[in-house]
Amino acid sequence: MERMPLISCILIILSLSLISTGKGERFWKISPPEAQPAERLWRGKLGEALTGLVNARKGNSVKGVTELKKYLQSFGYLSHEIHNFTDSYDARVESAVKLYQRSFGLPETGNLDAQTLTQISTPRCGVADLIDGSSVTPRLKHFTFFHGTPRWPRRKRNLSYAFSPLDKSLGIDEFQLRTLLARAFHRWSRVIPVTFTATEDFESADVKIGFFSGNHGDSQAFDGPLGTLGHAFCPQNGRLHLDAEEQWSLNLEEDKAAIDAIDLESICTHEIGHVLGLGHSSLKTTVMYPFIHPRTRKVDLTADDVSGAQALYGINPHYSGGLHQAFDGFSLFFAVLSSLFSWGLFILL
Template sequence: MLLPCRPRHAAGCLLLVVTLLAILSCAAAARPAPAHGRHDGAGWHAFKRLQDARRGSRVTGLGELKRYLAKFGYMPADAGAEHGGEPTDAFDEHLEAAVKRYQTRLSLPVSGRLDAATLDQIMSPRCGVEDDHGASVSPEHGGVGVVSRFTFFKGEPRWTRRSNPIVLTYAVSPKATVSYLTRDDVRAVFRRAFQRWALVIPVSFVETEDYDAADIRLGFYKGSHGDGVPFDGPLGVLGHAFSPKNGRLHLDASEQWALDFGDGTETPESIHLESVATHEIGHVLGLGHSTSPKAVMYPSIKPLQKKADLTVDDVEGVQLLYGSNPDFRLSSLYNELDTSMSSERSSWVAASARLVVGAVLIILVTHL
């Protein structure tokens, strides 16, 4: 039981307060750094004004949101438009249905309105591949689709070769580059990204200098670049890739790409190149977008966020297309998952301790 601090107990109370402050500081120091920082770049940040809009609302910008949702496969392009023209700024039944589909697909609370969590997701930089390109896992896969959240491109296309393992060549365009990254650095990033997938499936990736003859062709481009899917500038669409056996993988040269974080060169708009490269290679192999927010194949990523390590969901999906690398054990990923969950539990305990200590501190201070 806590006793009020009378004057004669002031010294003892002060000592207790200092001790509690020290505990609080230690707990704060043990807290992991945030995965990403605030970003106020371009992209879809203007959608912020739409927060709390719901069916029956009419807000400037809802027409643009309808175009966004149509672009990524959540509603027909002509839905919510007047007489086949431009989408209106009315929050109608078509938009409400699209928002619910979006929330369901991206594992958000399904409210049908533009709450803060939904808008934060919409404003996040993302892959340009439509979310509905992925077909849910079908029943013939042993019921895995009941609990898994990965998807495939329609028709489940995959690379096939007579060799075992399959060998695919890739090349980084000597022309489609960004000035602040060296060619060697970019090649090293893609080498690591390809290796992540090669570790789990019987597919080998071999770099070649012959760009035109390579199975997979990589490059950085701005705006309209000849594939019918133009890029839109910083913090919008980060990149896109085509299903097997097309082999094209394009990244938006307008982004502020980073090789790593923590060296002082990053900005609030920096995007981790290896995370996006690993994601787009998943598309090149035939995977669609996952509904699991932790998966590499989830469609979006925040600035200053790293997400290049394959999850169990990513691995299970790609192994249904190609089988398992004989040297890989899925249990190794489960062990990593257990470690991650333990870390999260420790963070939760530390946060709870801070709350308790903070409450006690307030009580003591008010009685001084």
């Protein structure tokens, strides 16, 4: 019994030191997309496949168009009824490219100019933007939902989450990972009446988080570094998957030499939005925008992100309405502490 005050003090100090990393962060911490050269195609399998397609247009037959078609189909811009892909840049490809350009505010030419190719090859979330091109996201559209607007039922507003037991082999610091996830979940729970609790029971958890490579059994294969970074499924599926082959960073300031580092907390915050039922936004500043550049930290919910979540679940009665203020210290402290308790930290001490 005499050890308890000392243990509590240690936990408080550790938690507060980790909580401090979540205060008052800007939307784009490292470098915004606008600062990147328009001609650059990001490294990665897709970027390599598209290098010969600059200024390709209808009527051309160029190596790499097949990969372009697969990309457009996977994100909903080209019908899934098309199966036999060739390198022919036909009218269907032109139409799909125009739809893609319209969705993200690019010049609607149907041609693969450098700006469009850079956008396509930028690392992104693997969740589709459209469904076979049938639900166009207008240029000025804000938040969106999955088809049918699924959400967690009222009786299920305290969601448990757990990590896959297989993740321990990745070499990611487990303490930092759990604290990072607690912060990411708290960003959403502070604005809506939904709470998240860490658990060790992966099979029964509402939200199942895991790192996977390539084909991993959900028909949405990962493609290696700087491609699709992660994906998540709508309510009440609860699966949240991250590409194990990315160069994940828990702290970009410490990983200054890692030029292709992807901020893990930013991706987790985005994917939790999908777990709640949000689709992608066409607004670049939002957390739910599907693209993110390496060495970019983007964790603060915007007014658009908050409005979308609250349209699904209502307003957290304790939410003050501030978007860029520091976290509510006490609520975040207890969220982190709850995650550490579930890990059995007291037992370890």
